[in-house]
Amino acid sequence: MNTATTTAQIDQAADRFARRVTARLTAGNDELPYDISERLRAARVQALAKRKLAAPVRQERTAPAVVHNGRTAALGWGGEGGNWWRALVSAVPLTALLVGLVVVNISQDEYGANEVAEVDAALLTDDLPPSAYADPGFVQYLKTANRPAATP
Structure with a gap:
């Protein structure tokens, strides 16, 4: 209509x-x-x-219209010309999303680096030499040592 x-x-x-x-x-x-x-x-x-x-x-103001293109549909502005203010406002959520993703990425990288640093510090300050951790028998020892002892 x-x-x-x-x-x-x-x-x-x-x-x-x-x-x-x-x-x-x-x-x-x-x-x-x-x-x-x-x-x-x-x-x-x-x-x-x-x-x-x-x-x-x-x-005269036109309402948003549904524009059909084959089997898809999109919201349009009913023939109204491009408006830079509307484009700017619609870019704000996308910008906020990108900033949020960057912040999450930076915090995850920092968290991962801190975690690796803690493990490295624990290995270097431990009583065992680092070569002991590479020994396959030591891995087996850790698996059996962490198992609870059987009660008679």
């Missing part, structure tokens, strides 16, 4: 409603005193003057 057609239909519905309200108000106008009916008439004239001034200022 075309946006201009929709706007025209909305305007027509608003005009029909305004005519019904005006007819109701006019029907009860005959029973009012003269001074009140004159004030109402002046208020109507002022309202019409304001409406006539406000009508040309009205701008």
